[in-house]
Amino acid sequence: MAALLEVRELRTEFRTGAGLVRAVDGISYTVEPGETVAIVGESGSGKSVSALSILRLVPDPPGRITGGTIRFAGRDLLRLSENEMRQVRGGEIGMVFQEPMTSLNPVLTIGRQITETLEQHRAMDRASAQRRAIELLSLVGIADPERRLRQYPHMLSGGMRQRVMIAIALACEPKLIIADEPTTALDVTIQAQILELMKDLTRRLGVALVVITHNLGVVARYANRVNVMYAGRIVESGSAAAVYRTPQHPYTMALLRSVPRLDRPRRSRLDPIEGQPPDLTRLDRGCSFRPRCRFADEGCAAARPALETAGERDHLAACFRRGALLGAEAAE
Amino acid sequence: MSLALPNETLLDRSAAGRPFRRSLLQRVLSFCVREPMGTLGLVLVLAMLIAGLGADWIAPYNPTSNDFTAMTEPPSWAHPLGTDQFGRDLLSRIVFGARTAIIVGFTCAIVGGVVGLVLGVASAYFGGGVDMLFQRVLDVMMAFPLIIMALAVVAIFGTGVQNVIIAITIPLIPRCARVVRSSALSIREVPYIDAARTCGLGHARIILRHMVPNVMAPFLILLTAFVGQAILAEASLSYLGLGVQEPVPAWGLMLQGGAEEYASTAPWIAIFPGLAIALTVFGISLFGDALRDALDPKLRDR
Numbered sequence: 099m100a101a102l103l104e105v106r107e108l109r110t111e112f113r114t115g116a117g118l119v120r121a122v123d124g125i126s127y128t129v130e131p132g133e134t135v136a137i138v139g140e141s142g143s144g145k146s147v148s149a150l151s152i153l154r155l156v157p158d159p160p161g162r163i164t165g166g167t168i169r170f171a172g173r174d175l176l177r178l179s180e181n182e183m184r185q186v187r188g189g190e191i192g193m194v195f196q197e198p199m200t201s202l203n204p205v206l207t208i209g210r211q212i213t214e215t216l217e218q219h220r221a222m223d224r225a226s227a228q229r230r231a232i233e234l235l236s237l238v239g240i241a242d243p244e245r246r247l248r249q250y251p252h253m254l255s256g257g258m259r260q261r262v263m264i265a266i267a268l269a270c271e272p273k274l275i276i277a278d279e280p281t282t283a284l285d286v287t288i289q290a291q292i293l294e295l296m297k298d299l300t301r302r303l304g305v306a307l308v309v310i311t312h313n314l315g316v317v318a319r320y321a322n323r324v325n326v327m328y329a330g331r332i333v334e335s336g337s338a339a340a341v342y343r344t345p346q347h348p349y350t351m352a353l354l355r356s357v358p359r360l361d362r363p364r365r366s367r368l369d370p371i372e373g374q375p376p377d378l379t380r381l382d383r384g385c386s387f388r389p390r391c392r393f394a395d396e397g398c399a400a401a402r403p404a405l406e407t408a409g410e411r412d413h414l415a416a417c418f419r420r421g422a423l424l425g426a427e428a429a430e
Numbered sequence: 431m432s433l434a435l436p437n438e439t440l441l442d443r444s445a446a447g448r449p450f451r452r453s454l455l456q457r458v459l460s461f462c463v464r465e466p467m468g469t470l471g472l473v474l475v476l477a478m479l480i481a482g483l484g485a486d487w488i489a490p491y492n493p494t495s496n497d498f499t500a501m502t503e504p505p506s507w508a509h510p511l512g513t514d515q516f517g518r519d520l521l522s523r524i525v526f527g528a529r530t531a532i533i534v535g536f537t538c539a540i541v542g543g544v545v546g547l548v549l550g551v552a553s554a555y556f557g558g559g560v561d562m563l564f565q566r567v568l569d570v571m572m573a574f575p576l577i578i579m580a581l582a583v584v585a586i587f588g589t590g591v592q593n594v595i596i597a598i599t600i601p602l603i604p605r606c607a608r609v610v611r612s613s614a615l616s617i618r619e620v621p622y623i624d625a626a627r628t629c630g631l632g633h634a635r636i637i638l639r640h641m642v643p644n645v646m647a648p649f650l651i652l653l654t655a656f657v658g659q660a661i662l663a664e665a666s667l668s669y670l671g672l673g674v675q676e677p678v679p680a681w682g683l684m685l686q687g688g689a690e691e692y693a694s695t696a697p698w699i700a701i702f703p704g705l706a707i708a709l710t711v712f713g714i715s716l717f718g719d720a721l722r723d724a725l726d727p728k729l730r731d732r
């Protein structure tokens with residue numbers, strides 16, 4: 099099956115006062131139709147910028163996509179005109195943002211904000227757009243949709259607003275939804291509801307999902323595949339199960355280790371990753387994780403490791419020291 | 431689907447099911463209680479509006495007809511505010527002058543305000559080079575005081591009500607655009623604008639539908655200030671002989687000519703039109719200030 103989304107060597111740069119920031123530095127990944135792919139990384143690793151790059155909404159200036167291709171449903175999005183791109187946004191790719199509190203316009207009713215997208219892409223008249231909006235609201239599990247349509251965002255709870263955002267993203271039956279930290283601003287029980295909802299809907303409607311998160315729990319439970327990003331690059335990529343069971347990159351290992359877990363003794367200390375993510379304006383030739391890596395040696399400073407097959411088929415990792423890493427893992 | 435949690439809907443119903451909404455009358459009343467000075471302003475503005483709109487019924491005389499048997503008469507029962515040197519009833523001229531002031535004041539404020547609103551929001555929305563260029567153009571326009579700019583425009587287009595409106599509207603545009611832009615800049619950064627873009631909406635739609643309604647509060651306050659400024663500017667231009675022309679009744683015009691000549695012998699010719707200008711502008715300012723307090727959520731609950 100042809101991939102729905104195929105990102106190849108995507109580069110996005112920001113010109114800042116401090117210098118050139120390669121926020122996304124040649125990342126490649128694919129998303130198959132109906133699949134859920136997670137992009138994981140800490141703040142500043144370039145995961146959100148990579149998502150905005152797909153929709154070509156990186157603020158320019160200072161940002162700019164400087165290379166690569168983004169093939170979506172057979173077309174290179176980077177070559178489309180701005181008008182064609184607007185048809186893609188909201189029409190073929192929907193997006194859900196992190197902040198349900200501020201992602202809805204406070205002065206417009208919920209109904210207006212849903213029908214607006216429909217009118218834009220589907221040339222629907224008011225009445226049928228209204229009907230579709232009611233349908234969408236019940237689809238995302240909002241009770242009494244007719245009344246909700248007439249309400250303003252401040253009358254809804256955070257979880258409900260995120261459901262509305264999902265309804266807007268789904269409005270035009272897109273093939274792909276990009277969710278940028280969709281649950282970060284919600285409390286834990288609502289997070290679970292929203293994630294279940296997204297999982298259920300993507301499966302039922304056959305929509306592919308790219309979910310950007312720093313929550314490894316989300317990844318484990320909902321993603322088919324995982325791309326781990328660090329300093330603008332993908333350092334490990336593979337099926338969610340494989341990445342969890344046998345992480346092949348020291349960063350992924352450290353990330354998994356730093357998560358508090360219920361199956362460990364309660365008073366044991368967390369094992370955080372020491373140090374800070376690197377300053378993206380002054381990266382050297384070597385592996386960017388090297389300063390924080392337990393396994394780094396001189397070889398890691400000489401060049402940047404490329405993604406290579408590690409372990410299973412489709413499981414890739416960018417590390418020179420995988421041998422030592424696996425040895426240490428086995429010893430523990 | 432079992433995802434609509436009964437808990438969430440229940441909670442929401444109590445909070446949002448009955449939206450907190452007061453009738454217009456209730457809101458006006460609570461405004462009056464909290465803002466006594468604003469109420470005074472509102473009363474002055476309403477008085478002026480009623481006078482201007484109902485001039486045909488309120489004015490006891492024709493404002494342009496002369497009564498040569500009663501020239502420079504002091505206030506009396508027949509002429510409550512006296513007459514001018516041509517025997518025209520001052521009260522009638524002031525009432526009809528209110529109409530001129532309303533036409534000029536509101537037209538200038540609304541046209542200048544709306545044009546400035548759209549330009550200001552667009553400038554903030556596009557940002558970058560467009561914004562930079564536009565702001566420098568505004569700087570140039572703002573370098574001239576309102577009345578100087580208006581004088582220059584009148585010098586080009588000539589006098590008369592229509593040209594006065596144009597002359598006052600043009601310098602109001604950059605003043606509005608500047609203020610609106612600064613409010614719109616903060617809205618530009620709010621995620622719902624990005625969200626609107628990810629829905630594939632066009633620039634015009636985002637500017638008009640999503641950004642403009644969010645700068646309405648500062649815009650409305652600005653608009654009231656503009657009405658006052660425009661009335662004052664019209665009076666100044668007319669006083670200088672570059673605005674509304676005789677015999678059209680206009681307050682600035684009434685201060686000119688006879689008012690100066692007879693200042694010591696018939697002071698009422700100057701006092702009453704001057705009072706009309708002062709009270710109107712004062713009223714509008716008071717109302718605008720109160721409106722700002724009422725619309726500013728930070729000051730609302732004091």
